[in-house]
Amino acid sequence: MTNPLNPRYDHKEVEQRQWTFWEQGSWFHADENSRKEPYTIIMPPPNVTARLHMGHGLNNTLQDMLIRWKRMQGYNAMWLPGTDHAGIATQMMVEKSLESEGLTRKELGREEFFARCVTWKEENGGLITSQLRRLGCSCDWEREVYTMDEKLSRAVRSVFVKLFRDGYIYRGERLVNWDPKLGTALSDDEVESIETKGSIWHFKYPVENSQTEFVEIATTRPETMFGDTAVAIHPEDERYKHLKGKQVILPFTERRIPIVFDDYVKPEFGSGCVKITPAHDPNDFALGKRHNLPLINIMNEDASLNELVPEEFRGLDRFEARKLVLKKLKEQDLFVEEKKHIHTQPISERSKVLIEPRLSKQWFVGMKELVKPALECVRSGELSFYPENLKKTYFHWLENIQDWCISRQLWWGHRIPIWYCSDCPEVTTGEEDPTQCSHCGSKKITQDEDVLDTWFSSWLWPISPFGWPEETKDLEKFFPSQVLITGSEIIFLWVARMVILSHYTKGKTPFKDVYFNSVICDKLGRKFSKTLGNGIDPLEVIATHGADAVRYTCLSLAPLGGRVKMDPSDFDHGSRFVTKIWNAARFLHSHLESLDENLKDFDDSKLDLPSKWLLNELHDTTKAINDSLTHYRMNEAVELLYNFIWKTFCDWSLETTKDELTNPSSKERKEEILSILVYVFDNMMRLASPLLPFVTEELWQSLPHHPRLDRPESLVIAAFPDAKKLLSFKKESLEWTFVQKLVSGIRSLRSQAGVPPKEKVQAFVKTGKENHKLLQTSISSITKLSNLSHLHFAEEVERPKKSLMGAGLGFTVYVPVSQYLDFEKEKLRLESEKKRIEQIVKGLHSKVSNKDFMARAPEEVVIQTKEQLENMESQLKEISENLSSL
RNA sequence: AGGGGUGUAGCUCAGUUGGUUAGAGCGCUACGUUGACAUCGUAGAGGUCCCCAGUUCGAAUCUGGGCACUCCUACCA
Numbered sequence: 026m027t028n029p030l031n032p033r034y035d036h037k038e039v040e041q042r043q044w045t046f047w048e049q050g051s052w053f054h055a056d057e058n059s060r061k062e063p064y065t066i067i068m069p070p071p072n073v074t075a076r077l078h079m080g081h082g083l084n085n086t087l088q089d090m091l092i093r094w095k096r097m098q099g100y101n102a103m104w105l106p107g108t109d110h111a112g113i114a115t116q117m118m119v120e121k122s123l124e125s126e127g128l129t130r131k132e133l134g135r136e137e138f139f140a141r142c143v144t145w146k147e148e149n150g151g152l153i154t155s156q157l158r159r160l161g162c163s164c165d166w167e168r169e170v171y172t173m174d175e176k177l178s179r180a181v182r183s184v185f186v187k188l189f190r191d192g193y194i195y196r197g198e199r200l201v202n203w204d205p206k207l208g209t210a211l212s213d214d215e216v217e218s219i220e221t222k223g224s225i226w227h228f229k230y231p232v233e234n235s236q237t238e239f240v241e242i243a244t245t246r247p248e249t250m251f252g253d254t255a256v257a258i259h260p261e262d263e264r265y266k267h268l269k270g271k272q273v274i275l276p277f278t279e280r281r282i283p284i285v286f287d288d289y290v291k292p293e294f295g296s297g298c299v300k301i302t303p304a305h306d307p308n309d310f311a312l313g314k315r316h317n318l319p320l321i322n323i324m325n326e327d328a329s330l331n332e333l334v335p336e337e338f339r340g341l342d343r344f345e346a347r348k349l350v351l352k353k354l355k356e357q358d359l360f361v362e363e364k365k366h367i368h369t370q371p372i373s374e375r376s377k378v379l380i381e382p383r384l385s386k387q388w389f390v391g392m393k394e395l396v397k398p399a400l401e402c403v404r405s406g407e408l409s410f411y412p413e414n415l416k417k418t419y420f421h422w423l424e425n426i427q428d429w430c431i432s433r434q435l436w437w438g439h440r441i442p443i444w445y446c447s448d449c450p451e452v453t454t455g456e457e458d459p460t461q462c463s464h465c466g467s468k469k470i471t472q473d474e475d476v477l478d479t480w481f482s483s484w485l486w487p488i489s490p491f492g493w494p495e496e497t498k499d500l501e502k503f504f505p506s507q508v509l510i511t512g513s514e515i516i517f518l519w520v521a522r523m524v525i526l527s528h529y530t531k532g533k534t535p536f537k538d539v540y541f542n543s544v545i546c547d548k549l550g551r552k553f554s555k556t557l558g559n560g561i562d563p564l565e566v567i568a569t570h571g572a573d574a575v576r577y578t579c580l581s582l583a584p585l586g587g588r589v590k591m592d593p594s595d596f597d598h599g600s601r602f603v604t605k606i607w608n609a610a611r612f613l614h615s616h617l618e619s620l621d622e623n624l625k626d627f628d629d630s631k632l633d634l635p636s637k638w639l640l641n642e643l644h645d646t647t648k649a650i651n652d653s654l655t656h657y658r659m660n661e662a663v664e665l666l667y668n669f670i671w672k673t674f675c676d677w678s679l680e681t682t683k684d685e686l687t688n689p690s691s692k693e694r695k696e697e698i699l700s701i702l703v704y705v706f707d708n709m710m711r712l713a714s715p716l717l718p719f720v721t722e723e724l725w726q727s728l729p730h731h732p733r734l735d736r737p738e739s740l741v742i743a744a745f746p747d748a749k750k751l752l753s754f755k756k757e758s759l760e761w762t763f764v765q766k767l768v769s770g771i772r773s774l775r776s777q778a779g780v781p782p783k784e785k786v787q788a789f790v791k792t793g794k795e796n797h798k799l800l801q802t803s804i805s806s807i808t809k810l811s812n813l814s815h816l817h818f819a820e821e822v823e824r825p826k827k828s829l830m831g832a833g834l835g836f837t838v839y840v841p842v843s844q845y846l847d848f849e850k851e852k853l854r855l856e857s858e859k860k861r862i863e864q865i866v867k868g869l870h871s872k873v874s875n876k877d878f879m880a881r882a883p884e885e886v887v888i889q890t891k892e893q894l895e896n897m898e899s900q901l902k903e904i905s906e907n908l909s910s911l
Numbered sequence: 912a913g914g915g916g917u918g919u920a921g922c923u924c925a926g927u928u929g930g931u932u933a934g935a936g937c938g939c940u941a942c943g944u945u946g947a948c949a950u951c952g953u954a955g956a957g958g959u960c961c962c963c964a965g966u967u968c969g970a971a972u973c974u975g976g977g978c979a980c981u982c983c984u985a986c987c988a
Contacts, residue, residue, distance in 0.1 A: 032947095032948095225988080243988060294988070412916095421914070514983085552982095584925080588917090591923095595923085612948085653927095775954085878968040886969090
């Protein structure tokens with residue numbers, strides 16, 4: 026029989042095969058009728074336009090690790106996948122493709138354009154979800170949803186109508202972030218701030234009834250002057266107090282505008298006088314409200330100047346108008362100076378053009394009231410954040426919440442279900458499209474042209490996929506979910522709003538915990554971004570290193586919150602780990618080959634020390650991993666797993682049993698060793714399955730069934746190890762640790778003397794009687810592991826001539842190394858060791874002799890410290906004696 | 912300007928509620944292996960836990976101040 030495993034792990038082949046196997050088994054599908062306790066995660070839906078990036082990689086691996094862990098623990102685990110229709114992003118994609126046909130969306134018309142968007146999604150929208158599958162995401166793919174699905178759209182419609190009828194939705198004239206290129210309002214979150222070098226221009230407005238007096242104002246946007254309705258000055262500014270009650274004349278127009286006093290103005294900035302343009306600046310808007318100033322909107326939708334400006338400026342683009350204004354000011358001798366000025370400008374995230382604050386009619390959701398339960402559930406601890414400090418950010422935003430502008434002047438999205446009546450001023454809404462005005466009955470009604478902000482469908486994500494407003498079984502079972510895993514950048518945009526909406530519709534908090542994953546940066550600490558081109562493509566790394574390696578590296582690097590610096594070479598670490606596991610399994614198989622019958626169970630009462638130690642380590646690690654995962658300390662769980670597999674299992678256990686497996690004392694003994702190793706390995710595969718699902722499934726399938734363990738069809742539904750059901754040998758484990766320390770001590774002496782590894786040496790161990798039995802039973806292990814010819818041990822041992830000495834916890838060991846001994850080197854070594862221990866002893870001594878310490882420190886700490894001191898002192902004594910004898 | 916975070920080995924970072932001789936991976940050094948391991952193992956070098964002060968019997972950990980970096984929010988007429 027040959028080894029069933031290839032010399033090398035072929036991740037590509039295995040991933041494909043195992044994925045198909047899982048899909049056929051349908052193990053990721055959760056039954057809504059199951060009696061098992063549900064455990065739900067709702068996936069933050071990626072944009073349909075998205076392609077998998079490392080942020081998705083990290084975010085989804087985190088979710089997958091949790092859901093797989095819970096599934097193996099026997100929960101009715103359901104991870105809901107889906108995509109978001111991404112209003113602006115999709116519309117832009119489709120417009121781009123129209124552009125190549127020489128078409129615009131307006132030429133195409135609304136309906137046709139909408140149809141194109143639908144087609145686009147059908148053709149390209151599946152990409153991201155297939156990429157998530159390649160990563161191994163064990164979502165309930167049969168439940169996959171899309172925010173434009175009929176079911177979800179109905180939920181959008183329902184909640185809009187409900188909010189409208191409850192009086193939360195209103196139409197208002199507000200300043201919005203206007204994207205002149207896309208011709209739509211944007212939310213604050215769709216606006217980027219970019220620092221730019223610009224200018225600030227100073228010029229003069231003449232004061233009325235005076236030939237000589239002017240106020241000097243400063244602005245970065247001279248073209249907005251036609252919308253000015255006041256000039257503002259700080260009330261305490263001595264320079265201008267005499268201007269109280271006066272008006273100034275707006276150049277190029279006949280308009281007189283008042284001088285108002287408001288402490289919003291900073292006297293030290295510019296000239297201390299500010300032109301006020303309420304219709305085109307948020308601060309001015311607020312100030313205008315305080316002083317009852319009129320609003321003059323001077324711009325068209327494309328940011329060209331409209332008919333309210335003097336004729337020569339009409340129709341000019343804002344930047345053209347700026348030039349002309351400056352030119353004319355100079356001609357009229359009103360221009361003072363131009364200064365260089367660095368300021369941050371709002372740029373549209375999508376179209377990259379300068380945002381223009383613009384007065385327009387938009388639909389809003391009044392948030393002040395809705396927010397209350399969302400604040401309360403976090404305050405009360407019903408909803409927890411990981412890391413906790415993000416609560417502060419959350420509170421700050423909710424406590425200062427602004428009403429939410431939900432209308433977008435786009436065609437792709439959920440159209441606002443509002444109908445205007447041409448015969449009366451009222452509007453009509455409803456779950457179904459109305460045919461007549463609900464107030465006057467007129468049939469002349471037209472629907473609002475706008476669509477809803479994409480986030481208006483996103484905030485329904487905890488309930489809409491399950492059929493809300495219907496009271497479905499799914500909704501009952503899978504809402505609320507357990508944990509939301511997402512990035513902290515959308516804490517307001519999405520997280521807070523879902524909490525708000527779930528309380529509004531269902532009166533419940535939509536999840537128990539929110540885990541905020543880290544932001545991925547390059548080695549220089551810069552965020553991965555398309556423009557910088559510094560990202561790492563997860564699909565490329567999956568192709569070269571395998572999905573498991575990608576998953577391992579992502580999670581091992583990523584602590585809670587914060588940032589993680591990632592370099593392509595980090596993924597080598599992941600592959601190495603996978604390869605190590607693969608090879609350990611190959612090693613087991615090479616010995617299992619000779620086994621001609623089924624694996625027998627091992628006898629608990631006949632276990633030797635190293636086996637008990639290994640089983641105890643399995644117990645402790647299992648407990649620790651479960652504990653770490655419970656507290657969302659994923660990187661900690663990953664590290665525990667790594668250390669157990671690599672250090673404990675491979676470096677110690679496989680090494681200690683290697684010789685015996687090759688030359689077993691009996692067939693039974695070999696079977697026993699293999700039984701233990703396979704048992705532990707099987708458990709290891711279970712522990713690792715949530716993190717490394719592919720390679721573990723492959724190896725687990727290849728192993729013989731251990732009689733002590735369940736053997737379902739697939740590892741993904743095998744029971745996750747539970748420490749309570751595992752053997753533990755605390756005492757024996759400590760004993761074996763003593764042996765390990767002794768072995769390390771001997772190895773260290775050998776190495777320092779330069780004794781070739783193949784050469785056998787003797788070792789003389791001086792240790793208390795209590796350890797003798799232990800050494801006696803471990804004599805062969807120690808001999809093998811330290812390559813000894815003889816091991817001597819006794820309570821009193823005289824130092825052999827020409828030997829090196831080492832001291833450890835509870836023992837002193839001498840290794841004669843006559844031909845390698847360098848007295849000077851040994852002296853130096855012992856002296857430095859002596860110095861080091863003296864320092865420790867000194868520290869411990871001062872502690873113990875400190876009355877306050879003895880009185881106030883907890884008893885166990887005192888005992889521990891005393892023991893330590895005793896031990897260190899005896900080590901020191903041994904070293905000193907040896908030094909003097911040299 | 913306000914808020915959050917970070918500062919631990921050459922690099923990337925762990926270090927849970929104050930008590931270990933402060934850890935890991937990569938890199939580095941020496942030796943060994945190439946019969947589980949395009950390797951792996953063994954042994955090692957390397958730290959003022961940013962600085963200052965305080966609380967405490969005891970501080971990498973808590974408090975205050977400073978320095979440096981970073982993210983978020985707002986504003987910049």
